[in-house]
Amino acid sequence: MSVVEHLEVADTAEPVRPRRLTSAAGGVRQLGFGGVFGIVGLLTIVIASAVGHYLISVPRTDLNAILQSPSLAHPLGTDFTGRDNLVLVIRGGWDMLELAFVAGLLMSAIALAFGLLGPFAGGVVDRIVVGVTDLWLTVPRFILLLVVASLYRVSSTFALAALIAIFGWPYLARQIRAQALSVRRREHVEAARLLQLRTGHIVLRYLAPAIAPFVVISTITGMTAAIYQQVILAFFGLVPLTDNWGVLFSVAYGQNAIYLPAAAWSMFAPIAAICLLQLCLVLTSRSLEGLFDPRLRARR
Amino acid sequence: MSARDTAKVLEVRDLTVQYRQEDRVVHAVTDLSLALGHGETIALIGESGCGKTTAALAILGMLPAAAKVVSGAVTVTTGGQATDLLHLPPRELRAMRWRHVAYVPQGSISALNPIQTIGRHFVQTAQAHDLSRRDAESRGAELLAAVHLDPDRIWSSYPHELSGGTRQRVVIALAMLLEPEVIVLDEPTTALDVLTQEAVLRTLLELQAATGVSYVAITHDLAVATAMADEVITMYAGRGVEYGTAEQVLDGPLHPYTRGLMLAMPAVDSDLVAEPIGGYPPSLAALPPGCSFQPRCPLAEDRCRVGGAPPLLPVDDRRVACPPSVEQLAATRGPR
């Protein structure tokens, strides 16, 4: 518990000192160790994946070097066709990131639209929106996703991301709706309504800041969910065949990598990469909470 | 007054507590002393920022880690044995707490766990102090009845189902669970309606008459002090600036701040228009030189603005930390 909570904030001429994020040092301290690790980790993964995608060419298969343990030539070993695991992992990130970001952002966009439409339009529209959201929530969406993905061959990562987003928005929409309804009743929003400020102004300056942190954090959570869903889909072979981590993982598993110690590397390398990405996403989202609320800022 | 000669159940001597932050020192409490006897009530009067909450936490041994006790002692005497709470190891402190010194915090809703029934609160508290469940139930029912609540209805209720006044009484009953010698009441009537306030204060007085428990009442509401207190300490900027009995301080305040406070509180009966005290209380991290009140004080003289804080001067059997007002009083009484 911070000290400030135990001190009474006196009605003084010199009240709580302003702590603005004016310095980088202040900002870094604000994020905490986890936040810095998460953001730096994310940046590293993004840069490494970009390098891998644009600059490094597809590793050659080398049937003389099948399923090797790590060595100087191959720091993470090789897979069942003799390709270097490290290169595969570096190259496999771009696709995952594209999927995660597109799916996360699309999911949030749809959820925002549905979540805010109801409280604002009110009346019949609200009821329809709530009905659709609830219906969509009760349907076993992931199973449906599997079925749809297998019926219509998904041809690009973007299409897959869109599919995941379409199946994933209702939960977030419900939460956004609840937030919007509660924020509307807050006293400063009521005051704004009494002053008859423009609706656009109220949405932008009152509602959005109140739900923005929530949306950002939920987007990141959506990304982590999309990544997991993609890995599972890869296991079912329903994913377009680019060598992203999910695919690498499922292929290695399919090659019985868990039975062969040397081969295990070709499986664990993509798993570790996925876990690292998820960890960075989670750490980042946790540390962002403090950044958004000026009150939380002062307390740190 | 025979009560004052009996052994004190709680004594605070020259307590000084500071919070050390990265770039400044907050002088939360400075040189506070008090003595509380059996069945007595002492009221710490002051507004936000005067250090009374820190003082209360010190008495309870609940100061946060960031607080540094620079000096002083908090002694609780129970069963003939005196214990210094400030220097007890945590385990013994926890044993003392609730058994000998209990706490009714400000805002009953935040003191209760919203997902637990009231009964569960009693049982949990009791079990944490090695009481059996059955004892908890019987004693709990007894206490709820003592605070004029229906035990059957309340035991299985959740905090949000109860009104503010009822919750406050539940928290009081919880505090009495282990028959402590001292209960610290933090703003016992804030956020309560005036009729409910009266009922709660009445309950507190009845409990005191029945069990002889002593209260430390922290409040900014002079009415609470008027209703309950035997002795009163006015706190300002972390220091006790006026000490005396309730009659003395409330009917005839000497310290300019206490007087200012009285004048600033509109009274239902008084025709007088309430007058504000000009200026603002000082930040505890940036106290003015000399007397902390001098920037706002109508009696301030040059000597008030230099040096350290003015000492507590005895007047009859009270104490006031204000040389000008003491001298003024002596002058009006005439030469002896």
Added chain:
Amino acid sequence: MTELLSLTDITKTYRAAKRRIVTAVDGVSLTLGPGEIVCLVGESGSGKSTIGRIVTGLTEPTSGELRFAGRAAGEMKRRELRAHRLGVQMIHQDPYASLNPGLTVAQTLAAPLRRHFGLSKRDAHARVPSLLEDVGLTPPETFAPKYPHELSGGQRQRVVIARSLTVDPKVLVADEAVSMLDVSLRVSVLQKLRGLCEERQLAVLFITHDLAVARQFGRGHSIAVMQRGRLVEHRPTGDLIAGPEHPYTHALLRAARHEGLRALHRSSHTQVEEKHA
């Protein structure tokens, strides 16, 4: 005196859990003229806050008539009604919750100026210092760029008052406006508020549970007492305090004086002394 606002037989009921009907307000009638102060006193659950919300338009009454300057709200066209509603502003109890935490004081005050008077950003911000001085926040330059969490409770409440005055209201509803402030600061905020209202001849509905504050603020005006949704007594302040007619008012006054308690304290003290003698 022309009436700015009148409530006739206003009732508000709503359905609570388990199909119970709760009556928050039951047949309340009140009028407010320019420069008139009515202190609405009652405990929690008395319906006084609901009246405040009905007057400002945040809640619709279940039945009864609300009139602005003699015209019934129900008869007005939407635009006319909105114009009247703008003239009724509210000051909430919690000064922190009533301010947008993401806006500076200057932005908070400038927004309604820009919206309703078509001022540019620069012009609106130029008006802010005088608004701050009106409510006693001097020097204005120190307060204008601050965020709400950088201000103390009393300062925030003054900003809220300033904000409500930006649209030149005719009626102010103050709902427990000083209850969350320190005791010695209440007086200065009350004095400032009363001064502003007298200066601008505003009608004020001052809602509070504290009779002493009501007496102070409503000096020379009237106090209306509410109990369980009903208006039980409405008389000039001095008369009501000196001689309450309704038993509930009587009980409130007694409690406000803490008459019974001092006696109880003294007698209980003797008991304790006897016990331990």
